[in-house]
Every structure is written in structure tokens, then in C-alpha cells.
Amino acid sequence: MADLNALTSSAYSQALEVIASVEPRIAEATRKELADQRSSLKLIASENYASPAVLLTMGTWFSDKYAEGTIGHRFYAGCQNVDTVESLAAEHARELFGAEYAYAQPHSGIDANLVAFWSILAHRVEGPWLEKAGSKNVNELTDADWESLRHELGNQRLLGMSLDAGGHLTHGFRPNISGKMFHQQQYGTDPETGLLDYAKVAAKAREFKPLILVAGYSAYPRRVDFAKMREIADEVGATLMVDMAHFAGLVAGKVFTGDEDPVPHAHVVTTTTHKSLRGPRGGMVLATEEYAASVDRGCPMVLGGPLSHVMAAKAVALAEARQPSFQTYAQQVADNAKSLAEGFLKRDARLVTGGTDNHLVLLDVSGFGLTGRQAESALLDAGVVTNRNSIPADPNGAWYTSGIRLGTPALTTRGFGRDEFDHVAELVVHVLQNTQPGTTKAGGPSKASYALGDGVADKVKDASAEMLDKHPLYPGLELS
Structure with missing residues (x-):
């Protein structure tokens, strides 16, 4: 291990020297970013720390390749090594998740969702329409036929979580492209408990009859019964698409199994490869064989040239996630989230749904007299990195919000345990209790400005440093 640490340190030190020879400010910003991450409590639920192996994989000459198309069927010559990389990424994904088909090309989670949406449209709408029209190729259509098909594609229904x-x-959020692509409606949660009410989701689906039922979340602190969601989709003839970007690591690590594992139940599953999977920033689509051919046309249907260097890093990260140690990590992520939630609750902080059984908690900060933006900013001053987030029926909207979202994947990667996450809850509450909302220039209450009590930031940073020093980020990595 010492030899590996020495090799890693040497690799990064030399890489930064090369970068500095061209643009020293970038090298300095890179060094500073590592220092900042090492010295802060990273609680953003969508962030993690990729291994040095994953990070180093992205900095290679695979970055130089154009490789539009699919494995063995590229629009550019000389892609035999890219075929190897993409094949390995897809193989690891299929084996890890038990999927029939895996597509590793999406550049991000949004790209993965766009590939999924258009693949479902192609399979469910375009294919049957062409067959009915007596044509097998959109290029054979008349202008009038093409306008008719475009009308069909552009007037389909999507039902997703608000x-x-x-x-x-x-x-399906209207300002997003998904809300513009589809005739969309949304389902919510019970106003009292904050939990999904599957009977109400089913009733909404029967009334709306969507082509696509989207399940999954980015700020719902509970598990989802995907078997019930599939029953709802089947009843109304919808395709079930699950976005597991946030909790893919818990699926890969076998924390979510049976009805809580979306892969056996959904037609199409999308994910990012960072977050709880600890891979590079990117996306991925899993699908049943029924949808495989449509998904495989993601490039050039939706995507530009595949990022071969990132696909290589995905393969490395997925290989890491297939190791037994990853299951231990995933279970610790969930256990730590429970400890974080319990730490808040025993200090009389309000959590949406009253707790968690995944990797995140959603803290309602209105009880502290703050908006989410004020809480986020005050915590950042104290070296605690979170993000503001809407809560159900949020009176402050999506910009200022009334909540902050906190997740356990990153600090669990560093080795934090349950006792330390209880202490993290104590520090967060201490900051919020000692933050006062500011006023506007007109003298009214401000949703953005705030005042943090004297000495609070330093006290929290000192307490955080004691924990962080026990669990160094990238231990053994020293930059010369």
C-alpha cells in the first residue's frame, strides 16, 4: 500500500507540474480544491470522492477520440480500443445491477434521462407509427407524414414526482426540457407524512394515462416500492422509467433489494455514475432487451460523441463497486444516514418524513427562522457544505427554499461512522441556532442575508477538523 501511495503522489505531483508549465493558475486551483475538500464537511448528497484510479483514468489519450455510434459500429475508423472500453463498462454494469442491457455513453444524468425518454418514444410511438404507415424508415416519409409523426411524438404524456x-x-418540471417535451403532470406526497401514497399515484395515473411513469428522486428520504410502481404502470399501459441517480450505490451495494431494487421492475433505469457509485461524472442507462435497440441509438439520437476517457473511468468505478468491500460501504452509508437523522431529531430539528431510510435527510430550517439559502450560506461559513432544497409545499419556492439536503456518501467514503454523524448533526444545529436572518434595505425580513454569531464558525471548524484529521481524504497522497 505504501508503494501505491507513493506512486499516486508521484503521478499527481508530476501531472500538476506539467499543467503548471502551461497554465499555473489551473494547477494552483487544483491544489486548492484538494485542500478545501480535505478541510470541509462535505454533506451534499449528490457528491462523493472518486478513487485515484478512477480520477487518473480520465486523464488519458482516450480523450482525443471521436467514436460516434455503438460498439463495433462506429462512424469513425480506429475505434477498436474504444470498443473495448465501452464493452467493459457495459459488462460491469450488467453484472453489478443484474440488468439485461447497459448503455455507458451518456455524459450526465440529464443526458441519460433524455436518452431514456427518446428511446421510449421511439419504441412506443415512432415504431408503431411507422409500421402503421407502411414504412420502416423516417427518411422515406413525405413532409406531411413527418409532420404527423412529429405531432405524435410531441404530444405524449409523462407522470413524474413533483x-x-x-x-x-x-x-417533468416545466422549466426543464422534460416539461417542454411532454404533456406532463406530477404526483406528490402525503401532506401530513411527506410519504408517497401509492393509491393516490395509481389514481392519478388512471386519470392521466401517461405513456411514461417516472419513479425515483433527488430529495426523498425514503425507499420506494418499485413493484407497486410497476403495477401502476402496467395497469395504465405506461412504461416504467426509474431514475436511480441518487441511490444507485445502495442498489449496487445490495442495501436495496427485492421490491426496493428498481432494475427487476422497471423497463428502463437511468443513473449517474458519480454520487453514491463513487465514479466519474457521467450517466448510464439500463434497460430490458425490449428497449435495448432503441437505447443503443442514443448517439446520435440525443448524444454527441461519446467521452471515451470517461467511459473508461466508469468501467474502473464499476469494477470497484463489484468488490465485496463496496457492499460494506453502501450499508454504512445507510446506517450513517440514520444516525444523522436521529442526531437531528433528538435536538428537536424537524426532518421531512420524520427520518430517513436511504442516504439523505431533508432538514426543514423554517423552525430556526431561516430560509434554506440563509442556512446553506451560514453552514458554508462554518466549513459545512450542504445545499438548500425545497420541501413539500415550500412557501419560499425553489430558489430560497425552506430546507437543506444533507447526505452521507462522501463522509462515509472518508471513514466517518455513526457517532461522528451524530456529532455532525450537533454542529449543524449549533450553526443554525446561532444564525439570525438579515433585513432588506427597506427594513423588511430578508430571505438571503443573515448574521452568524461571533466565534461560531471557528468553533465548528475546530470541531470538524478533529474528525477530519482522523479520516484524511486520499490518505497517503502528498503533493510536492
């Missing part, structure tokens, strides 16, 4: 209930922008 943003304030914990859904994602790409699940």
Missing part, C-alpha cells in the same frame, strides 16, 4: 416532493428537474 420537485417539491423530492423529484428531479428532469421528471
